[in-house]
Structure formats: C-alpha cells, structure tokens
Amino acid sequence: MxxxxxxxxxxxxxxxxxxxxxxxxxxxxxxxxxxxxxRVITLEKQGYVIDACATSISTAYVDYIELLKEVGLSDKLVEASNTFGVVRDGKAHYVNGLTPIRSFIGTKLMSWPEKIRFVLGAMKLQKYSEDAVLADPGCSVKHDHRSIDDVARECFGDALIDTLMDPIMRVVTFGDVRDTTSVELYTGIISASGRYVNVVGGLxxxxxxxxxxxxxxxxxxxxxxxxxxxxxxxxxxxxxxxxxxxxxxxxxxxxxxxxxxxxxxxxxxxxxxxxxxxxAFAESVVVHLGYTVPTKINPAAIALPRKEFPNNPAIFLDHNKAPDRAPKGHSLFTLYYCPEAVAKVKAMAPEKVIEDARAIIERYFPEVKGHLDMTNIHFAPYGSHLAxxxxxxxxxxxxxxxxxxxxxxxxxxxxxxxxxxxxxxxxxxxxxxxxxxxxx
Ligand SMILES: Cc1cc2nc3c(=O)[nH]c(=O)nc-3n(C[C@H](O)[C@H](O)[C@H](O)COP(=O)(O)OP(=O)(O)OC[C@H]3O[C@@H](n4cnc5c(N)ncnc54)[C@H](O)[C@@H]3O)c2cc1C
Missing domain, CATH: 3.50.50.60 (FAD/NAD(P)-binding domain)
Known part of the structure; x- marks a missing residue:
C-alpha cells in the first residue's frame, strides 16, 4: 500500500x-x-453556534459544496439571507446580493452620476475578470502588477473607492485595496457571485x-x-x-x-x-454578541467603510446564515476587527472591547439594546495571507x-x-x- x-x-x-x-x-x-x-473554528456557547474564524460560504464554492455532498452532508446545506448592507455617511443601505448591480442603483448609496460611473465601471471590470479562475489565479497573473485601488480608480473613478470598493474588498481580503493585488478583486468577484448559503452545525x-x-x-x-x-x-x-x-x-x-x-x-x-x-498575514479579533431578541431586518452582513470605521471591516448577522446559530427568537452578531486594530484591542480590558462592539452593533440594530445575553472574544493570529x-x-x-x-x-x-x-x-x-x- x-x-x-x-x-x-x-x-x-x-x-x-x-x-x-x-x-x-x-x-x-x-x-x-x-x-x-x-482556521475553521466552531464553538458552542449558551445555545449559540459560533463560527469564530471563517463565517461565510456561497454557491460559488463549487469544490466545497461538491465535497460536502460527497461525504453525505447535503442535508446540512441551508440558504442564508442574501441581503447585504453597505454604510455610507453613517447610514446603512441594503442591497439584494442576487441582483447587486440593479439593487445598488435602486439605493441612495450613490448619487446619479456615481451610479452611471458604477454601471460602466462594472462592465469594464467584468471584461478584465473574464479569464479569472477562483481555483487557479495563475490564469490572471498578467493582472498581478496592479493593485485593486489602481484598477478600481480606472473603472469607477476616485469617488467610489472609499465608499464602495474599499468597504466591500476589505471584507473579502482583510487587506487594504492599495496594497492588494487586483487578482484578488477578480477572484473575489467570483467568490462573492453565488447565493449565500451555510452549513447547519457550523463550518x-x-x-x-x-x-x-x-x-x-x-x-x-x-x-x-x-x-x-x-x-x-x-x-x-x-x-x-x-x-x-x-x-x-x-x-x-x-x-x-x-x-x-x-x-x-x-x-x-x-x-x-x-x-x-x-x-504578511492578517490577524484579527472577532467579537460575538448574542441577544435574546431578533433583529427587525435580516441582512447577512454590513460592510463598513474604513474612513468611518477604521477598526472594523464588517458586522455579520449569524442568525441569518443558518437557523441553528442562535436559540429561536435570538440574534447572534459577529464583529471583526482589522489587522491594524488588533494591538490596540488586545491591550483593552475585555469589558471595554465588548462595550466598543456593542456600540457599533446597537447603532445599526437599536432594537437589541438591553437584551445582551452572550459575549465571546476570539483572537485569530492569522486570518489570511495579505497578497x-x-x-x-x-x-x-x-x-x-x-x-x-x-x-x-x-x-x-x-x-x-x-x-x-x-x-x-x-x-x-x-x-x-x-x-x-x-x-x-
Ligand atoms: C478571522 C477569519 C475569517 C475568515 N472568514 C472566511 C469566510 O468568511 N469565508 C471563507 O471562505 N474563508 C474565510 N476565512 C479563510 C479560511 O478560514 C481559510 O482560507 C481556510 O480555512 C484555510 O485552510 P487551509 O487548510 O489552507 O489552512 P489552515 O486552516 O490554516 O490549515 C493549516 C494547518 O496546518 C497546521 N500546521 C502549520 N504548521 C504545521 C507544522 N509544522 N506541522 C503540522 N501542522 C502544521 C496548522 O496548525 C493548521 O491547522 C477566514 C479566516 C479567518 C482567520
């Protein structure tokens, strides 16, 4: 043998x-x-099922889903919410991830001139990313000399970098668009293109x-x-x-x-x-907060712009990923801290970290205020390589x-x-x- x-x-x-x-x-x-x-970590605490590192998957995860089915876990795959938020000037704007371009145009996230630029830019980007293959970025290595920032400015103009590209891409790559290869933009588009799904029992x-x-x-x-x-x-x-x-x-x-x-x-x-x-590897601090009440709206996640939230790339709403993530009628949130914030957060007392996370989450979901039930802080020493x-x-x-x-x-x-x-x-x-x- x-x-x-x-x-x-x-x-x-x-x-x-x-x-x-x-x-x-x-x-x-x-x-x-x-x-x-x-780097896949599932914890159980007080009836909550917590994905402490990796949190999301989509139907674009072809190899992953095929393997899940092959080992007899098809019944564990469930649909997640496909609504996503992007914050601009303090306000969250929600889009349907299944029809992102049409949906972005319908929001007040962008002005009309920005919307036109956005549609033209998306078409250009589509062309650039045609030969990208998620499993094999070698196919797009010819784009590797450019940063995401460089390509995005060419496609969308300067105005949409801080308000759209950076908030979305910092969730996907954990990095700064100025320092990240544009190949990760193209493969990121594929990775985010499917329907958002998840796995019962945790990842x-x-x-x-x-x-x-x-x-x-x-x-x-x-x-x-x-x-x-x-x-x-x-x-x-x-x-x-x-x-x-x-x-x-x-x-x-x-x-x-x-x-x-x-x-x-x-x-x-x-x-x-x-x-x-x-x-260079991105480290992160991941804070989970469980509340005894549900949220009024049910997005899967909200992307936060660096200019307004220098420490936090995103809030995830885990109870909208799979029904077992929180006890019935409860909600579970994940707040990520970006690599630049880790040293500062690690120096803070745990109760101060929770206070900081609550302030951000309860600002967008005021209905959960006063119902905090469970807290968890996880330190992820390396999230991903920075490319x-x-x-x-x-x-x-x-x-x-x-x-x-x-x-x-x-x-x-x-x-x-x-x-x-x-x-x-x-x-x-x-x-x-x-x-x-x-x-x-
Ligand atoms: C905070 C965070 C959020 C994330 N969010 C997402 C997400 O939402 N969606 C998504 O798809 N992905 C996400 N990821 C990324 C995803 O978790 C990783 O890409 C994936 O799990 C990497 O798998 P891997 O097997 O390549 O590496 P790893 O999971 O890192 O496995 C490598 C293993 O090798 C072991 N090892 C190292 N050195 C040695 C040695 N000398 N001898 C023996 N063993 C060794 C390590 O201990 C480790 O167990 C996230 C990651 C983190 C940390």
Whole structure:
C-alpha cells in the first residue's frame, strides 16, 4: 500500500488526505495544534453556534459544496439571507446580493452620476475578470502588477473607492485595496457571485467529517521534510512518544503556510524564494454578541467603510446564515476587527472591547439594546495571507520550478484568494498530482 503524510489538518490538508485515502493510500495527517480544522473554528456557547474564524460560504464554492455532498452532508446545506448592507455617511443601505448591480442603483448609496460611473465601471471590470479562475489565479497573473485601488480608480473613478470598493474588498481580503493585488478583486468577484448559503452545525462540520476517514496525529509538528531518492523523509515531534521521529513515505503534501513549508523543506525555499518571503498575514479579533431578541431586518452582513470605521471591516448577522446559530427568537452578531486594530484591542480590558462592539452593533440594530445575553472574544493570529501586487507571480514561480511529479507537493489557500473554497480546491489539486504521479 502506498503511504502518505499530509502536513496540516485544515480544509486543504483534510481534503488532500481524504482524496488519497479514497484512492487506497495509507494516510497520516500531522497537525501542529491540539485540534483539527485549522482556521475553521466552531464553538458552542449558551445555545449559540459560533463560527469564530471563517463565517461565510456561497454557491460559488463549487469544490466545497461538491465535497460536502460527497461525504453525505447535503442535508446540512441551508440558504442564508442574501441581503447585504453597505454604510455610507453613517447610514446603512441594503442591497439584494442576487441582483447587486440593479439593487445598488435602486439605493441612495450613490448619487446619479456615481451610479452611471458604477454601471460602466462594472462592465469594464467584468471584461478584465473574464479569464479569472477562483481555483487557479495563475490564469490572471498578467493582472498581478496592479493593485485593486489602481484598477478600481480606472473603472469607477476616485469617488467610489472609499465608499464602495474599499468597504466591500476589505471584507473579502482583510487587506487594504492599495496594497492588494487586483487578482484578488477578480477572484473575489467570483467568490462573492453565488447565493449565500451555510452549513447547519457550523463550518467545522465538513472538516470534522473528512477527519473521520484518516488518522490525525495532534500536537505533532513537522520540522524537516526532504526528498530521499524518490521517497520522502518527514521528521516531526511525535506527541505519542514525546520524541522526534522520522517516517519514510511515498509522498508528502504540505498545507501549512508557504513560509513555514519552505522553512521545513529547503527545496521549496530554493524553488520559490519570493513566495517564501511573503510573510504578511492578517490577524484579527472577532467579537460575538448574542441577544435574546431578533433583529427587525435580516441582512447577512454590513460592510463598513474604513474612513468611518477604521477598526472594523464588517458586522455579520449569524442568525441569518443558518437557523441553528442562535436559540429561536435570538440574534447572534459577529464583529471583526482589522489587522491594524488588533494591538490596540488586545491591550483593552475585555469589558471595554465588548462595550466598543456593542456600540457599533446597537447603532445599526437599536432594537437589541438591553437584551445582551452572550459575549465571546476570539483572537485569530492569522486570518489570511495579505497578497500585495506580485503575490501571484511568486505563486507562478513555484509552479514553474516545482515539478508536478515531485513526491513532495504543496496545497493551501495562499495559492489563490484565501477561502475555504480555495483550500478545498488546492487540497484536491495536490492529491490529484500525487495520484497521477503514482500511476505514471
Ligand atoms: C478571522 C477569519 C475569517 C475568515 N472568514 C472566511 C469566510 O468568511 N469565508 C471563507 O471562505 N474563508 C474565510 N476565512 C479563510 C479560511 O478560514 C481559510 O482560507 C481556510 O480555512 C484555510 O485552510 P487551509 O487548510 O489552507 O489552512 P489552515 O486552516 O490554516 O490549515 C493549516 C494547518 O496546518 C497546521 N500546521 C502549520 N504548521 C504545521 C507544522 N509544522 N506541522 C503540522 N501542522 C502544521 C496548522 O496548525 C493548521 O491547522 C477566514 C479566516 C479567518 C482567520
């Protein structure tokens, strides 16, 4: 039987491991942390089901939904609200995410000249993004030298940057439009283009199901990986024995961040030096507030402009994602803090953080005031890689220099727009490469 080790038990690693197991391989997943699922975290507290990191999915998540169905979880997929808010000058304007362009035109979010500019800009953007593929941004690497800000100014003019593009894109990428490659705009458009759906039981439901099919060794970080005459030597700190151990296997798929993959596997650092140096990751503080009353309107989320809310990119309304997120008749909100605000928020007393979050949420949903029931603060040390212009050229360098026939392969969301969809997609691709090599 062919043997494989997969590094990391996030969605990319568990998808790759599941695919190899399906193909008859003996697979072990090594996980550094003491829990599985990586950046997908579901917590249960006082009857609320909290997605503490990743929060949303859409029908554009083709690989994710296909896998969910394949492992027998179709009945867990539910429709979410498709109403979204964007704040301008303190006021929230609501649009139907299923018909965004028509819907934006119907709001007072923009003046008439801005609306005309918006429609023409959207058409231009559509043209630019034609060749974008969510799972494979290599297709749009030719756009990688430009920032989102640069492209958006060309398409929409200066007026709509602060009021529309930045609020929407800071939710998608966690980054600043001036410092983010335009490839993430094109892949972001695809990612946001489907119907908003979610998973009953929380977003850990899929990775937990995948993990049932494979052996996962927790608290067992890999430290060194090398190709030895066509086999792979994987050294790790074995939690069971408490000592370092080296296993020789037929293949190894590494799904930790690329700088960490390159640190444990020097071959990767030589093959993709630029990607190994891209170490900027967005951290976040995520505050959850549960209330004993429902909201009067039911949007899925509200995007907040940086000029008015420098610390917070968005409010999510989790009870509008899936019915189990809050007890019946209650509401559950998630407020994200952006990377620039994390140090300040971490220095604040927890009650001050809650006070700050309440003020923002209760400003837009005054009906919940006085009914606070549950609070939770979660620190996410790395949300996603920040992808400056040039990020996907660095990814391309990896593809150019690393043989698809190598017994060491990589997968992970950094190869595309960071999301659960691309984690699953890259896990699939890494497993497919390995399986094809073995059959050669
Ligand atoms: C705050 C936040 C909000 C988000 N919102 C959304 C959202 O709404 N929608 C969406 O689709 N996505 C969202 N994401 C992104 C999404 O969670 C990630 O893109 C996806 O989960 C990444 O999966 P992955 O398997 O590539 O990486 P990870 O989940 O990070 O998995 C990598 C795993 O490798 C392990 N590891 C690292 N080094 C080693 C080592 N040396 N040995 C063994 N194991 C190791 C890590 O511990 C980790 O478990 C969000 C993320 C965060 C943090």
């Amino acid at each position: 062919k043997t494989a080790i997969v590094i990391g038990s996030g969605l990319a690693g568990l998808t790759a491991a599941y695919r190899l197991q399906q193909d008859g391989w003996q697979v072990t997943v090594l996980e550094k942390a003491d829990r599985i699922c990586g 850990e439901t899929l990775p937990r199901e995948l993990a049932k099919h494979v052996t996962v060794k927790l608290s067992s970080p890999a430290t060194h990986i090398e190709n030895r005459d066509g086999k792979v030597a994987v050294t790790y700190n074995d939690a069971a024995s408490g000592a370092p151990k080296t296993d020789i296997v037929d293949t190894c798929i590494i799904t930790s961040t690329f700088p960490s993959a390159a640190a444990m596997c020097p071959q990767l650092a030589r093959e993709a030096p630029a990607l190994a140096k891209q170490t 400056p212009p040039g990020h996907f050229k660095a990814v391309q360098e990896l593809y150019d220099n690393h043989s698809p026939a190598d017994p060491i392969q990589v997968g992970g969301d950094y190869l595309s727009l960071p999301s659960q969809e691309t984690a699953v997609g890259q896990g699939n691709r890494a497993a497919r490469r390995v399986i094809a090599n073995q059959r050669r």
